[in-house]
Amino acid sequence: MEYWIRRIRTLLSYRLFKWLLLSIVALLTFVLLFSHVRIETYDIRLFSVAEETIRSPKTIVDVRRTEIEQERAASEISEVFSYQPEILENRTSLISSIFDFAMDYNPAADDAQEPDFTVTVTNEMMEDLKEALSEDVSENVTTAIDDSVFEQLLSSSDSELERTKGILVSQLESTMSNPIKQTELTASRDSLEERLSGLAIQDDLKEASIELGRFALVENNLFDEEQTEARREQAKESVEPVQILEGQVIVQEGYLIDRDIYRQVDALGLTTNDDTIAPFAGLILFVLLIFLVLYFQFSSWSIEEEKKQNYLTLVSMIFLLSLGLMKVTELVGELDIAQIQYLFPAAMAAMLIRSMINTRLALVITILLAACGSIIFNDSITGSINVEIAIYFLFSGLAGVLFLSHTKHRTHLLRAGLFVAIANLLVLLSMALIENAQYSLLDWTLYLIFAVVSGILASILTIGLLPLFEAGFGILSTMKLVELSNPNHPLLKRILTEAPGTYHHSVMVANLAEAACEAIGANGLLARVGCYYHDIGKTKRPHFFIENQMNIQNPHDRLSPEASRDIIISHALDGAEMLRKWKLPKDFIDIAEQHHGTTLLKYFYYKAKESGAEVREEDYRYPGPKPQTREAAVISVADSVEAAVRSMKDPTSDKIKSLVQSIIQDRLQDAQFNECDLTLKELEIIKKSFCETLNGIFHSRIEYPEFTKKQERKKQA
Structure with missing residues (x-):
């Protein structure tokens, strides 16, 4: 491998080599992730039987159901009525005006003090009164009130009219001081009539007062259309949008596709072969981000271009190898093995790069692989993101980097794998507790096995691949130095x-x-x-x-x-x-x-x-x-x-x-x-x-004197 890199180096400059290699990495990444963002479509017909279970690939608002819920909430809002006290004042003023005009147009009213006095009402008097009322009263009462009422008013004395006016106005105030709706108007008029009938009013004026009372009594609790509409709009806005959640089952296999189900599938864009370009545009941006991260990482690295070229090739190979293993693991998951994604050795790439290059680059690759894993392991829901697996991969890779920080022997890789397995278990346990998930004993057993195997497998693969990469790229890792x-x-x-x-x-x-x-x-x-x-x-x-x-x-x-x-x-x-x-x-x-x-x-x-x-x-x-x-x-x-x-x-x-x-x-x-x-x-x-x-x-040493055997014997004696 090192030989071929040197051959390429002689043909291409480092800058051109970097652009070419990163472009290849970006292209292969796009290909590996393509199937996980492409929205699947289904050939379904209304009132047919679903041939497979259809799940929502994304979270959207169900517009139709939301509108139905909003209309239901609005319909539950009662009509708003507004009590208007000025109506009472207007009606009592009107009644008072009618009585006052009657007294003004009764020329013989002053003579009405005699007990046997009677007034003959002429047509001229009627016409004058009605004309005056038509001109000076805000409401045309001449058409609404029978002439017999005016005749009774004109034939009564001022004292009787004044007394009757006071009684009628008082009863109107008593009745209309309370809110009266349109539906309550008839009952209120009947009640007023009953009370007026029992009061001491001259017989000739009683009938007129009842008629005027029924005329004057109107609804004062009016329907407020503006307030009613505002409350209904507020009720609509308070309704939470009905969502079709990502991963939600739209229809089970073998069930009938009714209008509502068909509408949901259509709203999700699953009934047409005209795929939207939005997911692919998003994937292109995602791959571009990976390209830029790697590009700037190596551009800002102050080492010789020859080493940069070696490291860039090595990192690219490890990155693509990890993506390939993810893809293989995901394909194995199609055999309906639950939670198989947690078996992936997420710490492998981090441990390899940490052992051969440095910690910073290992952390960068860990983050990128966690992001890619969230797309690949999306539970077969195309276009979705699996945040849980991203967190799992991230902490697994971080554990691999941290526990290899001072490793100088290959045997330590296996120990680091055990620590990674423990970290995997802790991450899975924490997420399960946060979600308050209810798992069966089988599920917990699978989690335990996959987490432990993932850590150990990462260390085994690192131990196996490390010599190959070191020899192929001439990488001199700490462990290689210790061996040499x-x-x-x-x-x-x-x-x-x-x-x-x-x-x-x-x-x-x-x-x-x-x-x-x-x-x-x-x-x-x-x-x-x-x-x-x-x-x-x-x-x-x-x-x-x-x-x-x-x-x-x-x-x-x-x-x-x-x-x-x-x-x-x-x-x-x-x-x-x-x-x-x-x-x-x-x-x-x-x-x-x-x-x-x-x-x-x-x-x-x-x-x-x-x-x-x-x-x-x-x-x-x-x-x-x-x-x-x-x-x-x-x-x-x-x-x-x-x-x-x-x-x-x-x-x-x-x-x-x-x-x-x-x-x-x-x-x-x-x-x-x-x-x-x-x-x-x-x-x-x-x-x-x-x-x-x-x-x-070369420190100075103490000079020991030489003893002869005789001197030694004397000393011992």
């Missing part, structure tokens, strides 16, 4: 047996480099294990290196400076070649090539100059390249520092500090750190770390 640090590795055993001095030197350099890298925030474990292999090239000619020359003459004393130069310089190239042959990670190969940078072999360079030959400095420099990473730079300094301090006689703290300072200063002046991102502040931290570590190694 095992002294039983063939290359390390070769160094130990063939070049024991080099092995000891590598271990010492590893101690220095690891402490310094951790002090500046670099990868200390990578530096340590890289040091174990950085001088593997010395195993080709171990005795040409001073740390392996024990009780033998230095072979360089018999060689020319040029030959010695070639042997010494070749150990970096030979080491890189051996590491490539054994297919060790590229980081180790880089450290082997870069740990001397382009430094000068000063001893042999000056030895060649002393011989009088013409010597070029470039010929006595390592081919490089210069250190490209902070780890390689630290190792290069640690390698020189350890060798220099080991050759010192009676190393003291001040001597060590001075030596370390001079070596780092020499590398700075030689521009050996120009191609890595070490800062001057970090160099000071590295110098301090080296001094502390070396002081701990």
